[in-house]
Amino acid sequence: MIQKLRRKFIILALTSLFVLLAVIVAGMNILNYRSVVTEADTTLAILSENGGTFPVVTEGRPRWLPSGMSLEIMYESRFFSALLSTDGEVVYADMSKIYMVDRETAEKYIRAALGEDGEVGFIEDFRYMMVPDGQYTRITFLDCGRKLSLFRDFVFQSILISLIGYVLTAVIICILAGRFVRPVAESYERQKRFITDAGHEIKTPLTIINANVDVLEMDIGENTSLSDIRQQIGRLRDLTDDLVYLSRMEEAGGKLPMVNFPLSEVVAETAAPFATLAASQEKELTCRIEPLLSLRGNDKAIARLVSILLDNAVKYSPKGSPIELNLKKQGRRILLWVGNRSSTPVTAENLRHVFDRFYRTDASRNSETGGHGIGLSMAQAIVNEHGGKIGASSPDGESFVVTASFPG
Secondary structure (H helix, E strand, O other): OHHHHHHHHHHHHHHHHHHHHHHHHHHHHHHHHHHHHHHHHHHHHHHHHOOOOOOOOOOOOOOOOOOOOOOOHHHHOOEEEEEEOOOOOEEEEEOOOOOOOOHHHHHHHHHHHHOOOOOEEEEOOEEEEEEEEOOEEEEEEEEOHHHHHHHHHHHHHHHHHHHHHHHHHHHHHHHHHHHHHHHHHHHHHHHHHHHHHHHHHHHHHHHHHHHHHHHHHHHHOOOHHHHHHHHHHHHHHHHHHHHHHHHHHHHHOOOOOOEEEEHHHHHHHHHHHHHHHHHHOOOEEEEEEOOOOEEEEOHHHHHHHHHHHHHHHHHOOOOOOEEEEEEEEEOOEEEEEEEEEOOOOOOHHHHHHOOOOOOOOOOOHHHHHOOOOOHHHHHHHHHHHOOOEEEEEOOOOOEEEEEEEEEO
16 A cells, blocks of 8 residues: 555655656757747748848848847858749849859748748748739748757757656655655555554454343343344444454455466355345346456455445345346456345435445445445455455446456
8 A cells, every 4th residue: 555655645746846847848948949930930931021031230120130130140041032923933042142052952941931821931941922023923041950959959958857846856856755755665564563552452342242232132031122232233243343353454465375266166156145136136147257367366355246246236126126246257357246226316426436445435335234434445455465456336326336456
């Protein structure tokens, strides 16, 4: 239990850290990329409005230069522009502001841009913009290679640094996880010890009370009050035994003796008495057990699991309703499921809590059935101890199915 809590804490912490770092890294890089694109589009807009070149600057800061942008942009930018006819032919090309692109390469970029949707976009490391210019279309290409290279370097470095930080933090969390869950672990251990010790202490007064009831019964004979006392003593004894058993199962932590045993036979033998019990309540128990199935586990614990599931099914199903038990091999796993019609509607809220201790869908069932609401908690502990999984479902809101899955 404590190890499971520690694993859950580590998984939750690492998942939260991963999501946080992913959001931060993605946010920084998206903003960085948008900054590159915005500056490129602003520069292209200036060039397009002035015939594919920068306006002449006389003195001071020109009005056409946006705030936040340096006038050095005029000397740092490498670009070329061309006028296109209506059929896409290059009428004029200005290559004077770029050295690494010749006329043939420029025409290749232009054809690629014409094949794209939209008037603005990227062709390799060049950002282009198309605007009407009289009877022609002017297309201007801005070399963004240096800024895109810096952007890619930043992406790589930010991811690398985040991964290094994530790994280091993960190591620290794994090392300190035990300290984080220690208060919970200590409280949980104290709770288990209390349940075990209290269970043993309660048995003594129950035995004395039961003996006194026997003495009174010999003196005054049988009566309703003494029968009620004896019945409540039995209920308290059963509750105490179940709590102690559940506590021991959780304390076992993989220490139950495990051997290979004939699972099909154990399930069939355990289910047999419940057929008579169900028939006495006008209910029909149907068992479909695949033969010759074996399981590595504790046969007594599995027998108790089957008893718990069938006892619940018989107790909490209406008269005349069917009860089914199925055991079969499916792939690499062995499935055991018990289904019955429920006396009360089964809601999603019920299904979320059916394995909680003392949980009931209907508190009135306590007096009607004698149950005390920890049977399914014990079933869950038994399945977990065998490395399996258990769950509850209700396909139609009226039936109740518990499915246990074991590694085959």
